[in-house]
Amino acid sequence: MSTTRTAQLMEGAGLARRIIEETATKAAEISRFTGxxxxxxxxxxxxxxxxxxxxxxxxxxxxxxxxxxxxxxxxxxxxxxxxxxxxxxxxxxxxxxxxxxxxxxxxxxxxxxxxxxxxxxxDVDGVTMHSFAAMSFALPGFVSCTPGGIMQLLDAYDVELAGKHAVVVGRSAILGKPVGMLLLAKDATVTYCHSRTTDLPAIVREADIVVAAVGRPRLIRGEDIKPGAVVLDAGYNPGNVGDVDFDAARTRARLITPVPGGVGPMTIAVLLAQTVQAAENQLGLQER
Known part of the structure; x- marks a missing residue:
């Protein structure tokens, strides 16, 4: 008798709360120490x-x-x-x-x-060319917030990236391109897809990790998700719909982010954490 796979949800909301709590503690320490x-x-x-x-x-x-x-x-x-x-x-x-x-x-x-x-x-939102270069060369700097949140989710759920095939659907300067650089820095093999990609479903079917960041509702079909893949949906479209056909993809993926409640909360958490880090750096507290 066959059973239907149901992916574990990658709950960004809970992880984001923990990051913000840690950030609030650091912010209070900075305020207390420096005024x-x-x-x-x-x-x-x-x-x-x-x-x-x-x-x-x-x-x-x-x-x-x-x-x-x-x-x-x-x-x-x-x-x-x-x-x-x-x-x-x-x-x-x-x-x-x-x-x-x-x-x-x-x-x-x-x-x-x-x-x-x-x-x-x-640049706590990670939008400058300087920040993109730092991400590309794995140097210290501020990451683009949504890609940074995606990487923290992958780490929190113990997703092994080295040697895995990551397919990024989308090539925006603040999401698609930088998340690919961050994945590459973790030794994933990265393929970028976009509006001119030929036979997108065939490429998605080869992916161990799918990052959907194109802004088109349910562009990624569930049937094209490789069994056991990890799916991160950074799309948010009218009606609380992501770029992935969630219900169908959940029957094939191992891990998947919900929309809303997945990638979205992580974006703000990273923004706040990087703002506090910037304050530490500028106030000379990083060595404290």
Whole structure:
């Protein structure tokens, strides 16, 4: 009599809570030792409802973790030059330890120029070219938050990466590309897939680890998941739907992240942890 496999859920929510609790303890120690609380500056151009909600949520999480937040709302008419000047000023401000530019900023903004105005020591969202280079060369620095969260989930669930075939579906500068670099640094063999990939299902079927990060609901079919594979769904689409057909994939995978409650909570946890680390570095406490 055959039985149906049911994958174990990789619960990001619980792990994120533990990381934030540890982060709050560190933030309190910094405040007590220096009289200065870690501070994250959030920059938002325009009033896109989703972006406003994300920033509000991040600021609320900061408050719970003992991290100060300084919000800089800018009108939708803000130019690239004005945005770069704003971020450059925050980079020079010793009272700010981390900078988060909420994106997208709008089609009229050169986002890469805006990101590059963030000082590497304050790039707690891991969006600058400096941070990407550090990830690529496995050097110290701040990782992109969602990829960093994915790597912590893999570690928490004791997923062996060395020699495994990891397929990353998506090639964005802050998710697909950096997560591939982080996986490569752990000795995984990495294949990047994207909108021009020929026969995506065939490549997915070969994957020991699948990272879905393309932003298309249920693009990855359950039937294409290799039995026993590990599936990390970083997609979030209307209706609480990820990039993977969860119900079908769960019958074949060994481990799988739910949507929501999987990768998402880890992103904010890493952001807060890196903000506190940035404060430690800038306040000269890393050797303490």
């Amino acid at each position: 200065t609380a870690p501070c994250l500056a959030t920059v938002l151009v325009g009033e896109d409802p989703a972006s406003v909600t994300y920033v509000r949520m991040k600021r609320a999480r900061c408050a719970k973790a003992g991290i100060q937040s300084r919000h800089i709302p800018l009108p939708s008419t803000t130019t690239t030059v004005e945005l770069v000047d704003t971020i450059a000023a925050l980079s020079r401000d010793p009272g700010v330890h981390g900078i988060l530019l909420q994106h997208p900023c709008g089609p009229h903004i050169d986002e890469r120029a805006a990101f590059e105005a963030i000082s590497p020591e304050k």
